[in-house]
Amino acid sequence: MCSCTYDVTVEATGRRRRATVKDVALEAGVSRGTVSRVLNGQPYVSDEARAAIDAAIAKVGFVPNRAARSLVMQSSQAIGLIVHEPHSLFVEDPNIGSILLGANAALSEAEYQMASLIADSPRDVQRLSHFLGAGLIDGVIIVSARVGDPITQAVAHLGLPAAFVGHPRDIGDAAYVAIDNRAAAREVTTRLVGTGRRRIGMIAAALDRDSGSDRLAGFVDALGHRFDPQLVQSVPLYSFSCGQEGMRALLEREPDIDGVFASSDAVAAGALDVLHAAGRSVPEQVGIVGFDDSSWALRCDPPLSTVHQPATELGRAAAEAVLRQLRGEGAGGPHLLECPIIWRGSA
Template sequence: MVGGREVEGGWPARNVGRVAGPGTPRRATVHDVAAAAGVSRGTVNRVLNGGYVSADARTAIEAAIAMVGYVPNTAARNLARRRSQAIGFIALEDPALLLEDPNIGAIMIGANEVLSLADQQMVSLVIDSDRDTQRVSRYLSGGFVDGAIIVSARSHDPITRLIAQIGLPACFVGHPPDLDRGIPYVGIDNTGSARAITERLLATGRRRIGMIAAALDRDSGADRLTGFREALGPHFDPALVAEIPLYDYAYGVKGMRALLDREPGIDGVFAASDAVAAGALESLREAGRRVPEDVGIVGFDDSSWALRTQPPLSTVHQPARDVGRNAAELVLLQLRGKDPVPECIVLESPVVWRHSA
């Protein structure tokens, strides 16, 4: 007994229980922690907010927190600090593609690794309609997230315009043509990498080379077409470019069929992504064309698609997980408001040569 009270493990029992009355649960408070640790509320608050206290006081407070089952009310603390401790992850893609595209998944995982270490919650925001755009716009404007990572932004997208207008700390993955210069981006050199792999395809002796060009309404697709055109120079034939809307297997099937209809003698193909290349391989098999003997084909991304095809795809390695990590770091830098924030980070994306060409 201590002062007429039972003791468990050296602590007054009244601090162990979290009840206001029989059968009525009560949330443990800072008062409970302070009483159990034998310190002031201010000392407890300094520990909770990352301030300095003596080692003995910190040890006592941490033990008291565990004993009374105290869980900080982060909602109240964040309201006082005007912070949500959440970062929005906005992928402006067709929702079906979100589930199929391994690159978006890798970007998301990389971003979450960094945000988790910073005690930030990543919130995924899906936009599939004008109604979604309005809803997400209200959400972002309402202060429910402290920042945003935007993937696959298109030119003049209303969400990206809003983010610039409200000054939300943000980072683009890739660089839309109308990129606000106040918002940094992380990406790769899509133009240079597309040029490099097309030149490698040319070096195998192919002469009638076409492209299945996807997502030309965003920077990645447009830049890959630019690199392809630069590599071919005067041999570029616009009739040998099949345009498709998405980096999607089914569209790869359709794009390859279109190229075969236009030029039955085609002997080389640059597909704008590995998923598109996998679909193109299906069409080539249907047409009785051997890869790489009759047609050499290359992709882009070095995703899981590249190793699932037969033969394995020659492609460009896109460091998607590192892209996500760097994007999250740039958002956190803006939130800290101390260190200079780079305007952009461009990661290496080398050619990976396999058997498809």
């Protein structure tokens, strides 16, 4: 039996033979080395030869073998976007989707592929840590990292180009893109106070990461001496169900509450659902504000007053930070984006 390996599929299978670099070179009338230099973005090729090669590629239907190119270039042309959240929140939270789309747009423009990676469990974290060390991606964008996150530690150990969406306190001088969660939370709470509310509570989600803890800090800043820890209910996730859970707990403990800062729009939507079920009119009896200006905000009744989080721009900026590192330009330092207050009918 012959053990030879053929570069193309035989015609007997009925499938079209895959075009090769040799086919492009023959069609363009140049050497295979010249074709390879063009494909790898190398200099010292005349404009005339480049034009002939481009035309030949189109004519013969040549598609580069990226796996083989990666071995030569020591580059996978892929960037991982790691979301350290439960699977359910990955689907429910529109901010994650917007971050993903923004990052993908920037990477696509640079001819990079994005690989979406979800860390839902300790097993996922262990699996991803091994994956990162296998050389299958050139860099990472990390969303929702916590302080002491093992994925962060794995990235640092491997020396991978990385950018964080958000600012965990233990990432050293790694690149990150973020908003000023504390200042925004302070501003939206101050505006809620300005509507005349006297018993303002907070459903404080995700206190194990910088965004959640900073939003609670901003809430405390705004209330000053009026802050009452009994009016804060912590919940684990930025989710609708956690908003319901938090609002029920607040109403049971503090039935005279007349204002609520929910630390995300999804949390606020869940809180509104409970308020409506309890017969509390919004905004007449209880004013409520959220955070994100996501699609949840407009689905609420009444529409939600909130903080606009530029999620798509955050994803794009994080991707661009990783690309800069891959080009040898350095991390570029922190990148803070504006997050204005959007005032609607809920307060």
